[in-house]
Amino acid sequence: MGNITLKKVNKSFGETQVIPAIDLTIEDGEFVVFVGPSGCGKSTLLRLIAGLEDTTSGTIEIDGRDVTGEAPAKRGLAMVFQSYALYPHMTVRNNIAFPLKMAKLDAALIDKKVTDAARVLNLTSYLDRRPGQLSGGQRQRVAIGRAIVREPSAFLFDEPLSNLDASLRGTMRLEISELHQQLKTTMVYVTHDQVEAMTMADKIVVLNAGNIEQVGSPLELYNKPDNLFVAGFIGSPRMNFATGAVSAPFNAHTIGFRPEHTRLSGESGSWKGTVGVAEHLGSDTFLHVHVDGIGMVTVRTSGDVAVHHGDTVFLTPDADRIHRFDAKGLAIR
Amino acid sequence: MATQNTRALARLMLAPSVGLLLIWMIVPLAMTLYFSFQNYNLLNPTNVSFAGLFNYQYFYSDPAFFQSIWNTMLLVGGVLLITVVGGVALALLIDQPMWGQGIVRILVISPFFVMPPVAALVWKNMIMHPGYGVFADISRFLGLQPIDWFSQWPLFSIVIIVAWQWLPFATLILLTALQSLDGEQKEAAEMDGANFLNRFIYLTVPHLARSITVVILIQTIFLLGVYAEILVTTNGGPGYASTNLPFLIYRTALLGYDVGGASAGGIIAVILANIVAFFLMRAVGKNLDK
Amino acid sequence: MARAVSTRRTVFFTVAAWIVALIIFFPILYTIITSFKSETEAIQGFNIIPSGTFQSYIDVQTQKDYFKPFMNSVFLSVGSTFLALLISVPAAWSMAFSPTKRTKDILMWMLSTKMMPAVAVLMPIYLIFRDFGLLDSRIGLMFMLMMINLPIVIWMLYTYFREIPGEILEAARMDGASMWGEIWYVLTPMAVPGIASTMLLNIILAWNEAFWTLRLTTTDAAPLTAFIASFSSPQGLFWAKLSAASTLAIAPILIMGWFSQKQLVRGLTFGAVK
Ligand SMILES: Nc1ncnc2c1ncn2[C@@H]1O[C@H](COP(=O)(O)OP(=O)(O)OP(=O)(O)O)[C@@H](O)[C@H]1O
Numbered sequence A: 001m002g003n004i005t006l007k008k009v010n011k012s013f014g015e016t017q018v019i020p021a022i023d024l025t026i027e028d029g030e031f032v033v034f035v036g037p038s039g040c041g042k043s044t045l046l047r048l049i050a051g052l053e054d055t056t057s058g059t060i061e062i063d064g065r066d067v068t069g070e071a072p073a074k075r076g077l078a079m080v081f082q083s084y085a086l087y088p089h090m091t092v093r094n095n096i097a098f099p100l101k102m103a104k105l106d107a108a109l110i111d112k113k114v115t116d117a118a119r120v121l122n123l124t125s126y127l128d129r130r131p132g133q134l135s136g137g138q139r140q141r142v143a144i145g146r147a148i149v150r151e152p153s154a155f156l157f158d159e160p161l162s163n164l165d166a167s168l169r170g171t172m173r174l175e176i177s178e179l180h181q182q183l184k185t186t187m188v189y190v191t192h193d194q195v196e197a198m199t200m201a202d203k204i205v206v207l208n209a210g211n212i213e214q215v216g217s218p219l220e221l222y223n224k225p226d227n228l229f230v231a232g233f234i235g236s237p238r239m240n241f242a243t244g245a246v247s248a249p250f251n252a253h254t255i256g257f258r259p260e261h262t263r264l265s266g267e268s269g270s271w272k273g274t275v276g277v278a279e280h281l282g283s284d285t286f287l288h289v290h291v292d293g294i295g296m297v298t299v300r301t302s303g304d305v306a307v308h309h310g311d312t313v314f315l316t317p318d319a320d321r322i323h324r325f326d327a328k329g330l331a332i333r
Numbered sequence B: 001m002a003t004q005n006t007r008a009l010a011r012l013m014l015a016p017s018v019g020l021l022l023i024w025m026i027v028p029l030a031m032t033l034y035f036s037f038q039n040y041n042l043l044n045p046t047n048v049s050f051a052g053l054f055n056y057q058y059f060y061s062d063p064a065f066f067q068s069i070w071n072t073m074l075l076v077g078g079v080l081l082i083t084v085v086g087g088v089a090l091a092l093l094i095d096q097p098m099w100g101q102g103i104v105r106i107l108v109i110s111p112f113f114v115m116p117p118v119a120a121l122v123w124k125n126m127i128m129h130p131g132y133g134v135f136a137d138i139s140r141f142l143g144l145q146p147i148d149w150f151s152q153w154p155l156f157s158i159v160i161i162v163a164w165q166w167l168p169f170a171t172l173i174l175l176t177a178l179q180s181l182d183g184e185q186k187e188a189a190e191m192d193g194a195n196f197l198n199r200f201i202y203l204t205v206p207h208l209a210r211s212i213t214v215v216i217l218i219q220t221i222f223l224l225g226v227y228a229e230i231l232v233t234t235n236g237g238p239g240y241a242s243t244n245l246p247f248l249i250y251r252t253a254l255l256g257y258d259v260g261g262a263s264a265g266g267i268i269a270v271i272l273a274n275i276v277a278f279f280l281m282r283a284v285g286k287n288l289d290k
Numbered sequence C: 001m002a003r004a005v006s007t008r009r010t011v012f013f014t015v016a017a018w019i020v021a022l023i024i025f026f027p028i029l030y031t032i033i034t035s036f037k038s039e040t041e042a043i044q045g046f047n048i049i050p051s052g053t054f055q056s057y058i059d060v061q062t063q064k065d066y067f068k069p070f071m072n073s074v075f076l077s078v079g080s081t082f083l084a085l086l087i088s089v090p091a092a093w094s095m096a097f098s099p100t101k102r103t104k105d106i107l108m109w110m111l112s113t114k115m116m117p118a119v120a121v122l123m124p125i126y127l128i129f130r131d132f133g134l135l136d137s138r139i140g141l142m143f144m145l146m147m148i149n150l151p152i153v154i155w156m157l158y159t160y161f162r163e164i165p166g167e168i169l170e171a172a173r174m175d176g177a178s179m180w181g182e183i184w185y186v187l188t189p190m191a192v193p194g195i196a197s198t199m200l201l202n203i204i205l206a207w208n209e210a211f212w213t214l215r216l217t218t219t220d221a222a223p224l225t226a227f228i229a230s231f232s233s234p235q236g237l238f239w240a241k242l243s244a245a246s247t248l249a250i251a252p253i254l255i256m257g258w259f260s261q262k263q264l265v266r267g268l269t270f271g272a273v274k
């Protein structure tokens, strides 16, 4: 089991409040991603759940049990750190075995569990090496192995992939998702990479300056952002925004339209603009078009479109895909 | 890390060191300050009385006092000059590609590990001795009159010995700093067309500046207290020619048995050291922040 | 970085550096050489090939009883170092892992106690030692040496401990290690190299300390510094014996010093240069 409930949890470091009172429920077996810009309090929130930081006020419950004052190890959670936090003086085998040794399991059982975990994570041939002799991806797997063997009620990940290069990040992302499918254990995952959030999460929690901006499935956030912040944060390339004379006809203070929901034409359309930079990715082309009254608009078109710097083009947003926001930045529905 | 009892424990673990150092700092210093206002001679220990500023006046009016201050400054300044200039040069040299770099390093830093009495005696007898020393041998080989170092150049001789002991320290620290100079930065400067001299002026010197400051400050702290080298070689003489402030205080204290006078001198030494300490602390403190 | 360096340049720097290094090392080398000469040989002018006699070493031991000051030096340097570590490890630890707002001030203040000139407190210390019967006692001097080096020891340990990433401790805590488990299984193995280097440097500093060891001892507690200084009295020229005694006094520490070059920098600059 792995229900985690936060009730009015608030955290201040001295005078500065990092997390204002927030409520959050994480269901058993869910893959929840905390996402938000740097310094918004993602790590702090995760560490509060882990018990590595004391809450200033509020309660944290795991499976209905109040664990607010409990020591980290007693909460039955496992954490994977950004720097992996492997014990440099221990072999891979001893690193993975460490939590079991601390739990005073008998040696034969420890050995079996470590062997099993190593097999699952493809670490069998590295068991007698030290962390210093492993690649970044292997270290990450050791850190995950150390978490798995404890059979925790939930896994906590703090930006586990941010030290890896792009291709390895892709592989590890899949591996972690697969692991979740296999174990069906609750996972709480912190990242500032919205691609990771979109691809892995059952539920995304978007944080901004300690506040929860929106909670929902990836597609909910993509299709129905509650506010400007979420609209701008989720989706890549970023949503285009327009205000003033452009948004007035839509009865909104601000309108937003995604690059992939904007039609491009050589002859006619709602807005006329000049092509600045065209980024040809092969599969798609991102055009950065300068439109008077809006500014730079990003448009996503097919890979073979023949448009170049300086061309004049016409843009039309998909009418049913326009997001409207009021003066406070909240979505109008 | 943030739980209550860890914090209490942390304080408990810190307490012995803080307590000891606090006592260590306050008690002797307070006693020195107190004695410095007393007439107190160990030859006549029952006759202790309040002296006002007499001890300071006495110390101040002693011609040896000014000479010892001057000698202290010459000693510190001379050694600093030799070690910093020599240290930069040596560090640059050792940093070059060569065979046996490790051994060269070991040879160069060795004098630092020689205890002061040994260093002083070896120099006094085997190197600088006017009759049998190596310097005298060299002079005779060149057809010159050997120099009687400790009578003709007493203070300078001591400067040489102390500089020999501290040159390794400066070299080692500057070499460490030099080696931490980013290789890519050097290469970038080379790509930008900077020649050796330019690289030295615009890259190496600014990079070394902080380490040089640290070397100067730390050496100053130690050099202000040079004692054994003088005791073993010239014993402060001839006259007061090689007496520095610590040695004068030692003379007053344990040879003259004058507790009051020595204490007044001690307070003066504290003031001098504090001026240096102030700057050193700022240099080190800056480093703590990052 | 890897780049072919011309051989001629390398030869030039090799020769230059070796000449300079040998000049600097010469007084030590010559002392070692002289220690293997006879007394008459020693004053017969410059000569770097000794006859190879061990007589001086035997004389130093039999006439001057070298063994006692040597043991005193060992006792004082090792003893004061262990004492200092005993007090410093917890202190440095707590400042590195549970820093508070005042940690920096405390560290700076500790450093400032090191700035106090020894002569300034010569009189009170001498009187205190006299009154407590500690003059010429090894225990008193050991305590003295510990106090002198305590700030350096704390600082060095602090800079080492601070390099142990906090996340590792948190990981251990998540893994269910108790406080003692954390200290025993995780921290100690990671801290041992730093503690060892600190110990090494401190032994060197204590071994070579030459103010208090000269002033607070006469015979019983006198370590090698005082023993060697006693040769300065002009009782004639016994250079071979002096050299033998000097070689014995510096050899152990010289070798230790060679192994602690890196730590030396860190320790003596209070972490300001690494
Ligand atoms: N121990 C601390 N003392 C004081 N302020 C802290 C402490 N830890 C974090 N903060 C502050 O809390 C805020 C949130 O920090 P947190 O580490 O949770 O951000 P984050 O969302 O994880 O950022 P990142 O993506 O960069 O890791 C930051 O402004 C940070 O400066």
Ligand SMILES: [Mg+2]
Binding pocket: A042, A043, A044, A159
């Ligand atoms: Mg973070």
